[in-house]
Amino acid sequence: MFDETDQLSVDAIRALSIDCIEHAKSGHPGMPLGAAPMAYVLTKQMTFNPTDSHWFNRDRFVLSAGHGSALLYSMLHLAGFQVSLDDLKNYRSLNSNTPGHPEFGVTEGVDASTGPLGQGLGMAVGMAMAEQHLAARYNRPNFPIIDHHTFVIAGDGDLMEGISHEAGALAGHLKLNRLIVLYDSNDNSLDGPTKNTFTECIKERFEAYGWNYDFVPDGNDLDEINLAIERAKAQKEKPTLIEIKSIIGYGAPNAGTHRVHGNILGPKGALTAKKKYGWHYPEFFIPQHVYARFSQFGITGKKAEEKWKRLFSDYQNQYPQLAEELETAIKGDLPKGWSVDLPVYDEGEAEAGRTTVHKLIQHFAQKVPYFWGGSADLFASNKTNIADQTLFxxxxxxxxxxxxxxxEFGEAAAVNGIALHGGSKIYASTFFVFSDYMRNAIRLAALQKIPVTYLFTHDSIALGPDGPTHQPIEHLASFRAMPGVVTLRPGDPVEAVESWKLAMRSTDHPTILALTRQDLPVLSGTKQRAHRGVARGAYVLSPQTGTKPEGILIASGSELGLALRAQERLAKSGTPVSVVSMPSMELFEQQSEDYKESILPRDVTLRISIEMGSTFGWDRYVGFDGACIGIDGFGASGNAAEFMRLKGFTVENVVRTYHALKEKRSSICHLKK
Structure with a gap:
């Protein structure tokens, strides 16, 4: 079935990978040289159109072993994507579109950012979930509008990572039969042979998950690899893992050893490898008949897309409403009227943040048919289920x-994959403290600029008796420090509605909503001011009495009500302070300097921040003359109200702290005189 040109094409991938890495003087040659045959066969098997890399029904490909990026870029170049030879020559260079690890949105044809091992597999599981879910929703008899596969190349390191267990078990349980993983089994990792670290039986492990397992003993046997993929594509019940025994760094002097994993070959080693392949061409040179062979795959894919477009046109005629809905989903837009008739709250009402979000989820589920999400076994506590819908x-x-x-980690990676796949508005949920399990996946969501919403409930020490293992302290500060993430901590039901609306509108960043377990009263002023204020990250919720504030109380979340009560107490003693609600530092930092000055005037230096979490980061807003009321140690198990009093979250302590600041400033001014 495969001929000499096919073998030459495999060697072209190897040669280009060598040239990329040698030219950059850094990279990982081991995986590209060993896995080139499976990558080539996969290119032949996949359905894609290099002239329309975003075609919705294309097959998805995730190089979970992202350190082998030279392999992927070589494939993309040869297959006709917008990756030129000059791009390959700039491999791993600043501002190139061929970075050291694959980055979604940077390189045409890259479906996911990978590098942190195991997460590519986790995201691929999400992509396969999206395909299965959207196919069930939109396909109709004789109209298989959504019927593609998700392919992965993963290495030993991917399968060592804990997330591979979470993702693998989930995929098997869900019977994601259109998920196919090619396992580059080369018996080596960076430090040494895997016999020192990784000795479980992969066959038994994945079969226990509910996967179909296949085996190719020779990683250079194109026909056997092809047959294994054909068998996997015929699977109707299970995802498939194909273990392919390859030789790491095939052809190089150190082939078959860990030393070729992440070390460049050097000029002599590169020459030795190319001689092994019979490759006698100059650097970065590809024979035209190799390009021609690869172009056949793209032509096949282009014809497949044209056929799909004709099918979709007929689908539009027969199912116009579904077709319009799907097109809106694919574009990442929201349907008309999605925010009409949202819950309305009045002063005197009270509701927990998680309860408000539960109501909003029901609303969005009715208005946005492609809105769905999940929880890490905490639907009952997070209140994030869609009430009238069954489980996926x-x-x-x-x-x-x-x-x-x-x-949790598998969940976060999967929702990233669902978002990357497109066609869904997706959310994930758990307790805020367990976001630590998700952190690296959230970071990847931010890096990839994908609009995932994370609903984190039980956001402070107010959850009480569960104690410090379940009480988040440093979490708000750490996510605020993460680039590309918008964190929102609403202070009442009205702010929660506005926060969810912002998350729904997001198209280029993940959003975190930190939500309370305890009831929050609807606060005076939010109904009038939160609509614009929350979107700007901070706003004056309650102005001072008089023309100018003497001081400012800044708060987020459940402490916003405390700030208002302290303001009232201070006003009774003739002290005019304003209360600023700051649900999102990130959004506030995006505002103009004039707006920031209107909220936090520079000449008003008596400022107190109030938040039941780490004070880290609040000094930016309170300054040297201000104070932070927060928690810089772990929590404790016990009555929540008692513990909050102990930690100073009382009107009395806020007032006392303010007067102490005022007295301190007066003393300093007196000394200066």
């Missing part, structure tokens, strides 16, 4: 409640 399961793939089980 093999028997009910149209279900919109994803039961991730106790797999």
């Amino acid at each position: 399961a093999p028997e009910t793939p149209e279900g919109r409640n994803i039961w991730f089980g106790v797999r």
